Amino acid sequence: MAIRLSTDFDGGNGLLLNLDEGTGRPVVRFAAQPKNCPEAMWFHFRLDGLAGRGATVVLGNPEQTLGGGNWSGNRPVLRATDGAWRRTGQARAVPQPDGRTEYAWDLDADCNSLEFAHCFPYQLADWRALRDELSPTFRTGEIGVTLGDHRMARAYTGPAEADKPAVYLTARHHAGETPGSWVLEGVLRRVAADADLAKSITWWAVPFVDVDDVVGGSYGKDPWPHDTNRGYGRMQRRVEAKAIMADVVRIKRASRNILLLDLHAPSHHEQENYIPLRGWDFETPIDETARAFAEVYHTRIPEEIRSPIAHKTPKPAGEARILGMSSVRWGREMLGIDAATLETSYQGNGKVYYTIDDYRRLGSALAEAAAQWVRR
Ligand SMILES: [Zn+2]
Structure with a gap:
C-alpha cells in the first residue's frame, strides 16, 4: 500500500517533497510549511500506509525555520494513531551534494499510521x-x-x-x-x-x-x-x-x-x-x-x-x-x-x-x- 502524508486536521502542517518506498524503511522528505509567515517552524502531519515499516522523515527546509538551519539537537514527537505522544531520537544530519544539510529522524513504529510533530500538539x-x-x-x-x-x-x-x-x-x-x-x-x-x-x-x-x-x-x-x-x-x-x-x-x-x-x-x-x-x-x-x-x-x-x-x-x-x-x-x-x-x-x-x-x-x-x- 502506498504511503500517504496528510494534514487535513486542526493544526496540520507538512508539505510532501519526496517519497522513497524502495527497499527497507520508507523515506519521507517534507517541508515545514510557512503558510502565511516569513519563517516556518511548526509541522504536524500524519503518515498512513506504513504497514509496520516505520519511516525515516527528513526535514527539507531547515534554513527557513526560526533559529536557523541546525536542527541537530532537536527531538520532535511522534505517536502511533490513538497512542501517547513520545519524543523521537536525536536528529541525524544528512549532508546534501550542494553543501546544504537536511535533518532526518528514524521513526520505529509497528503500525500502519503515525503522526509526527515539531513538539507536543495542543489544539x-x-x-x-x-x-x-x-x-x-x-x-x-x-x-x-x-x-x-x-x-x-x-x-x-x-x-x-x-x-x-x-x-x-x-x-x-x-x-x-x-x-x-x-x-x-x-x-x-x-x-x-x-x-x-x-x-x-x-x-x-x-x-x-x-x-x-x-x-x-x-x-x-x-x-x-x-x-x-x-x-x-x-x-x-x-x-x-x-x-x-x-x-x-x-x-x-x-x-x-x-x-x-x-x-x-x-x-x-x-x-x-x-x-x-x-x-x-x-x-x-x-x-x-x-x-x-x-x-x-x-x-x-x-x-x-x-x-x-x-x-x-x-x-x-x-x-x-x-x-x-x-x-x-x-x-x-x-x-x-x-x-x-x-x-x-x-x-x-x-x-x-x-x-x-x-x-x-x-x-x-x-x-x-x-x-x-x-x-x-
Ligand atoms: Zn512567541
Whole structure:
C-alpha cells in the first residue's frame, strides 16, 4: 500500500517533497510549511500506509525555520494513531551534494499510521477537554472573535474583585508555540487543585490568541497581515489584541493589583526557558520587575527540569517587520502593571527533554510564583 502524508486536521502542517518506498524503511522528505509567515517552524502531519515499516522523515527546509538551519539537537514527537505522544531520537544530519544539510529522524513504529510533530500538539479539542475537567473552578466566556471568525475563549475563576489580586495569562500569540499551552495547562490545573489559590486570587486565561493560525497549522510568527503580539497599544492592528486589551483593562480596574503573563516558546533548538528582560526593538528598556519575577519563578521549579537560566537580555534587532507593541510592553508601559513574557523550550533544559508532564510541572511552579508575586 502506498504511503500517504496528510494534514487535513486542526493544526496540520507538512508539505510532501519526496517519497522513497524502495527497499527497507520508507523515506519521507517534507517541508515545514510557512503558510502565511516569513519563517516556518511548526509541522504536524500524519503518515498512513506504513504497514509496520516505520519511516525515516527528513526535514527539507531547515534554513527557513526560526533559529536557523541546525536542527541537530532537536527531538520532535511522534505517536502511533490513538497512542501517547513520545519524543523521537536525536536528529541525524544528512549532508546534501550542494553543501546544504537536511535533518532526518528514524521513526520505529509497528503500525500502519503515525503522526509526527515539531513538539507536543495542543489544539482546541485539548482545551475543551481541560475546560470540562476544570469546571466549575474555571468557567469560560468569550471575549471576541478573530480575523477568521473563530471565537476567542477566556477561562476565569470569577469576576475581578477590588480586594483581590489577579493574574491574567495568555498563550499562543504565536500559534505554533505549543509549550506555552502545556505550561498554561499546568497553571490552571494547579489553581483548580488548590481552593485557597482559586479563591484568594482572580485568575483569567486566554488559551489561544491567534486561534486562526492554531487551527490552520501555521507557526503564526509575524504572519500576514500582522503579528498578534506586535499589535498592542497605539500600534493596535489586530482585532485579537483589541479584545485582550479591553479584557486586561477590565480586570486591572477592578483588582487590587495584577500580573500579566504571556506564554511563548523560543527558537526551535534553544534548551533553556527564560523571561526576556526587554523587547527586540531598539527603544525598550530593561525591565527590572521582570528580572525579579523571573528569579521567583526559577527557584520554584523542580531542579531536574529547571532551566540553566532564569532570564535573558536580548540584543535589540530593530528589524522593521517586528516593530509594533507586544502585550507585555503595552501592559507595562501603558497600563503600569507588572508583566512578563515566558519562553519555554520545545526541547528541554539541556539535561532532559521535556515530556508533557514536565511542561505541566513548569506551569504548576509558575502558578505558585505568580501567586507569591501578586500577594506581596
Ligand atoms: Zn512567541
